[in-house]
Amino acid sequence: MTNQSLREPTLSISPEDYKTLAKSYTPKPTIVKNILRAFFVGGVICAIGQVIINFFSLIGLTRAEASNASTATMIFFGALLTGLGVYDEIGKFGGAGSIVPVTGFANSIVSPAMEFKREGYVQGVGAKLFTVAGPVLVYGIAASIIIGVIAYFIH
């Protein structure tokens, strides 16, 4: 909103007209390119996850156990690639294809914790592990509790 100034604004354009002008000058995201890249990167990451599930099934885990183990393994890789400084490059290219898979979740845990290590291990690393993961856990767990309660009353 415009400031209350002592003189009239010198500019001959109103804030509303400026908003329209700014929109026309601001470059739009390259949506088609982003979608194709997100599809490819997300697909590859999930395919790798599937290979890991198959591997764990082959060595004797049940379907559910293999799925859990695969998730944990992907989390490990996401965290490792973030530590190595590689995941931000994947993210720049893949967008949602690297953010939405659980590897992106791991990246959102490691990157702030690593960044704030210089502020100490308790208030730096410890606290910052959850800047993005926190909301995910809060809303995910809360949703599951509400769903559980509803399920209880339905039966």
Next chain:
Amino acid sequence: MFNMILPAFFVGGLICVIGQLLMDLTKPSFTPAHVLVTFVTGGAILGALGIYEPLVKFAGAGATIPLSGFGYSLAKGAIEAVGKRGILGALSGGVEATAVGIAAAVFFGYLMSITFNPKG
């Protein structure tokens, strides 16, 4: 070793495309954190409605690796625990079902954070 890879690739890719559209078409205040919260909550709701289960059966990792899969596990765990244990299962079920993922995230997250430094 390689079965179900193509469905995993396609479904996983499509779910990520939904995320990309959310990122590109919404206001800038809708950050990646908001995208992740949407996915986990969305996965929980679809899981509760029974819509996500067939996707998991068809595409395996294509449905479980995206964060919506995490929401699905949370919802499924809560519903199953309520069936076995009554109302307390609503509180414990979700967290128990995803305990491996949460513990892995915390532990590996911590390990990598203290081992490496940001490169800028």
Next chain:
Amino acid sequence: MDSKRAGNQTVVFGSPPVILASYSVVGPKEGQGPLGKTFNKIWKDQLNGEKSWELAESKMLQEALQGSIDEAGITKDRIDFMLAGDLLNQIVSSNFAARQIALPFIGVYGACSTMALSIALGSMLIDGGFAEYVLIGVSSHHDTAERQFRAPTEQGNQRAMSAQWTVTGAGSVLLGKQGVGPRVTAATIGRVIDYGETDANNMGSAMAPAVADTILNHFQDLKRTAQDYDHIASGDLGTVGIALAAEVLKQSGSDMGTVFTDCGIRIFDSTQDVHAGGSGCACSSVVFAGDLMQRLKAGELKRVMLVGSGALHSPTSALQGESIPGIGHAVVIEA
């Protein structure tokens, strides 16, 4: 009343202070850019051996400040004031550099317009008879800015096409009451202008109205037009902002012709993937201390207007949904 004031927002210096020396230190990315050869020192990486990015930025600022002092060839005890600023909370980079330089210190905050603002203030101190020598320095660092304003540097985010890249660098000038060098002849202090831009990824759009407003007032106050200048450089409007500013100025009756450019679009080239261009306090500072000073001293440019552009928001105000107020400060330097 005051013969030093012109119009509403401009001051004209009776004895224009001299820019006796200038010095610029930049990071590797800036060193690889089109203006790479104009900088005094290029660091090989973002840390240069320091323990954190914040410490590195402060060290960079110190090096620039000391560089100016050495180049001017005067002893530090003759300097009356040090003016410095940066983007970090409580301008810590400058505070810690000031601790080392140990001169009477005035901390300045104008976001990315701090260089132009400091030159204006320093010139007022000298022309007003309050100082004989004033040391000015300004810094920014890509990683300290990302950490504070946006996201951790290793987080896999995609940046918007309108987003800009904070310049890692520090620029400094030493002003004196007399001597040989380009002179600061006038300054226009800007007003905060906010036309409702809420997107923190589109600083250019947020700052353009303020820069245009300052330029217009400057012209009106001094009864000049763009044609009276060889070079008008905004600090860091970026590709989006400078196009918007030029259009707004044109609609307000002021055609900028061919002399209007922006330090943010000059410091990086399109192969460096910086989207809309460079930003940060150091952007205008190192381009001025390097390229513009060199061309002024060589006589290639006779009259330059540097318009610093600042976005006066904070991460908190942005999260609370507030829009981004902008400001522009102009200084005129003549060879």
